[in-house]
Amino acid sequence: MKKVYLAGSGGMLGEAFYDLFNKDHNVLASDIDVNEDWLHFLDFRNFEKYHQDVYNFKPDYLFHLGAITSLEECDLDEDKAYSTNTIGAENATIIANKLDIPIVYISTAGIFDGKKDLYDDWDIPNPLGHYARSKYNGELYVEQNAKKYLILRAGWMMGGGPKKDKKFINKIYKQIIQNKNTINIVNDKLGTPTYTLDFAKNTKLLLEKNIWGKYNLVCEGVSSRLEVAKEILKIMNITDKINLNEVDSSFFQKEYFSQRPRSERLINKKLNLRNLNIMRDWKICLHEYLNLRFLK
DSSP, X not given: OOEEEEESOSSHHHHHHHHXXXXXXXXXXXXXXXXXXXXXXXXXXXXXXXXXXXXXXXXXXXXXXXXXXXXXXXXHOHHHHHIIIIIHHHHHHHHXXXXXXXXEEEEEGGGSXXXXXXXXXXXXXXOOSHHHHXXXXXXXXXXXXXXXXXXXXXXXXXXXXXXXXXXXXXXXXXXXXXXXXXXXXXXXXXXXXXXXXXXXXXXXXXXXTTOOEEEEOOOBSOEEHHHHHHXXXXXXXXXXXXXXXXXXXXXXXXXXXXXXXXXXXXXXXXXXXXXXXXXXXXXHHHHHHHHHHTOO
């Protein structure tokens, strides 16, 4: 049985990876937020402790999942952003190379500037803020230094349920269950939802096929914040009960002050060319996610 080390796995994606790989792999998972009984404490910014923990386990794969994903938090404390998102990735790459094992690194659609509507795997990133820059720096280090790697660029993540979903889906759901009659939704942000369960399954497929490199990995179909919100209401059969008030991003400027790209839409071009794209349409995934984790 092969062994997988999951670093920074206390969030929604870590949960999906653990649930999937634990079925047929020996998995060791760590995070600074020990919110599950299958997690133990580790701060991957500490190279010595990170190296020792991975070395003692001797995994076949090192998954480096953790990051500060709040753009505002990154802008307010850029040193923390770079020590976590960039230095953490450098630590993982050095450790993987020392043990002669592959690294799986999670990147983001947020590294693009949004000037195009749609980005494929070969488009050149142009990060706008400290979050995007720190993540892209991590991606570059892995690509330029790892002996063997998978760099996987995710879109708008959905997964983890009410407990771990800190993203758009849960924010809308919370307003719905608070019986709000009107919900303000931005109409100027484009992206591609990415279901954590599909993301984990497609990653596993790439490992099984021994395919390496850099890949966009998002659900099929493109969307916007407004379209996702409309679909949530449709799934919950409450379209006629809640008014979605369209606003532009300046409406939320006080809370979300960091610069964001207009479009974070990705297409899985390389996966399609290799016939290894098993990501489902985002609407199918959203329906499954809501019914499994929110509406049951």
